Amino acid sequence: MDRKKPGEYDGERKKENDEKENILSMERKNAWSMYDEKQLEQLEKVSEEYRRFLSEAKTERECAALVVKMAEKKGYRSLEKLLEEGKTLQAGDKVYAMHKKKLVILYHIGKKPMEEGMNILGAHMDSPRLDLKQNPLYEDGEMALLETHYYGGIKKYQWAAIPLALHGVVAKKDGTVLELSIGENPEDPVLGISDLLIHLSAEQLQKKAAVVVEGENLNIIVGSRPIREEEEDKEKKEKIKSALLKLLEEEFGMEEEDFLSAELEAVPAGPARDFGLDRSMIMGYGQDDRICAFTSLLAQLETEDPLYTSVCLLTDKEEIGSMGATGMQSRYFENSTAEVMQRTGGYSELALRRCLQRSHMLSSDVSAAFDPNYASAFEKKNAAYLGKGMVFNKYTGSRGKSGSNDACAEYIGALRRILDDAGVCWQTAELGKVDQGGGGTIAYITANYGMDVIDSGVALLNMHSPWEVSSKADIYEAYRGYKAFLRAEW
Numbered sequence: 001m002d003r004k005k006p007g008e009y010d011g012e013r014k015k016e017n018d019e020k021e022n023i024l025s026m027e028r029k030n031a032w033s034m035y036d037e038k039q040l041e042q043l044e045k046v047s048e049e050y051r052r053f054l055s056e057a058k059t060e061r062e063c064a065a066l067v068v069k070m071a072e073k074k075g076y077r078s079l080e081k082l083l084e085e086g087k088t089l090q091a092g093d094k095v096y097a098m099h100k101k102k103l104v105i106l107y108h109i110g111k112k113p114m115e116e117g118m119n120i121l122g123a124h125m126d127s128p129r130l131d132l133k134q135n136p137l138y139e140d141g142e143m144a145l146l147e148t149h150y151y152g153g154i155k156k157y158q159w160a161a162i163p164l165a166l167h168g169v170v171a172k173k174d175g176t177v178l179e180l181s182i183g184e185n186p187e188d189p190v191l192g193i194s195d196l197l198i199h200l201s202a203e204q205l206q207k208k209a210a211v212v213v214e215g216e217n218l219n220i221i222v223g224s225r226p227i228r229e230e231e232e233d234k235e236k237k238e239k240i241k242s243a244l245l246k247l248l249e250e251e252f253g254m255e256e257e258d259f260l261s262a263e264l265e266a267v268p269a270g271p272a273r274d275f276g277l278d279r280s281m282i283m284g285y286g287q288d289d290r291i292c293a294f295t296s297l298l299a300q301l302e303t304e305d306p307l308y309t310s311v312c313l314l315t316d317k318e319e320i321g322s323m324g325a326t327g328m329q330s331r332y333f334e335n336s337t338a339e340v341m342q343r344t345g346g347y348s349e350l351a352l353r354r355c356l357q358r359s360h361m362l363s364s365d366v367s368a369a370f371d372p373n374y375a376s377a378f379e380k381k382n383a384a385y386l387g388k389g390m391v392f393n394k395y396t397g398s399r400g401k402s403g404s405n406d407a408c409a410e411y412i413g414a415l416r417r418i419l420d421d422a423g424v425c426w427q428t429a430e431l432g433k434v435d436q437g438g439g440g441t442i443a444y445i446t447a448n449y450g451m452d453v454i455d456s457g458v459a460l461l462n463m464h465s466p467w468e469v470s471s472k473a474d475i476y477e478a479y480r481g482y483k484a485f486l487r488a489e490w
Helices: 008-024 037-056 060-073 079-085 239-252 256-261 287-302 332-344 349-357 372-377 409-421 443-449 472-486
Strands: 094-099 103-108 118-124 129-140 143-151 164-171 177-182 220-223 262-268 273-275 281-284 309-315 360-364 390-393 426-428 452-457 468-471
Touching (some): 037 060, 037 281, 037 287, 037 472, 060 094, 060 164, 060 309, 079 332, 103 287, 103 332, 118 287, 118 472, 129 239, 129 256, 143 239, 143 262, 220 239, 281 472, 287 309, 287 360, 287 468, 287 472, 309 332, 332 349, 349 443, 390 472, 443 452, 468 472
Parallel strands (some): 118 309
Antiparallel strands (some): 094 103, 129 262, 164 177, 164 262, 390 452
């Protein structure tokens, strides 16, 4: 009989006890403590690529264009062109569909027939912002200003006294479309909304936060220099407005009436940056939900030889209910999937219904990170923490789970196996305390097809503010988790 040396039994028992403690504990480890040098190097590479993506794509149009550019470099072809050419699709082929330059869907055809279902990552590319009204330009108080209508849920006071940039398109009557981006280059001017000085704010500071700055007062200052008198009738009023119109015509070939057919968005000016003295986080505009759009896209582009057709679905209009032709409530995803199935030779109306119902999806959207400055809004055991990996929200909604998709237990169990087998750091959370508030995603819409869906993404600080904060570790883990999901077998 082999005899153990003194102390060897104690060491083995300690190891067994530690393993049991890890299994039994609900506490999630900080992902940073688990990386080796190679993983840290890859983490920084992914984070840097994401930071550039976030800085370059400030609107849903810019994001969609960048997605297509990245996809084409990886061999994705336009579904529209493929249909025009009458070509077919088979396992291994990669195509994308883009709708109105605001919605993009990537398909990587799998080995199994599409009727057996797809693995879908679904995120949105729109973010809270200020849209210009159709008749926005006016002059008052020796200044020219642009009226706005805020888009999505914002704290309006956060948008005053910060530098803003103007992005978007102007569609002219002759069919030409002008693309504008003003305020991002260091040599560009920036714009902004004024705030009342503290010395005169006694009345303002007594108001509730929701009306400290009201929606009709989110007017952007764009100029204060009048047109030269020799260039204009001396009796004409609104000389500053006239000077701005002259500038728009000279620099962009744009007249005032062109505002009627423009989509111009005011967003925080400047690039995304490393955040924290240790550079462990990223601060930038639009991380809800471009952080999940990017990680989903990267996972899709790097997936090879999928068993099930892998899909990256990047939508618009989520922040205002997913309505409209480019929102998730449109039929575009369903129609595009039918076209792809027809090209693979497996389409029928029944086959399409089976495909959608048998699919599995991660609704890739952000969650709220625990904030020690506002701890009373969270229930600590069921909150997401920066640095503890990608987040799963079994349900969202508000109050009694109103308006939520509530994922099935069996689906969550399967996801636990997939992520643990891949060594992915992940956590679960609710969006704050019960009755504290709430929110929603596109999950409930795709769940209407009968497919399994759960919300899964990255936790943010300052969500829906001009400058949101994320952990590089969580970005990396979301990317890894999404890759593992796309390779999953059910």
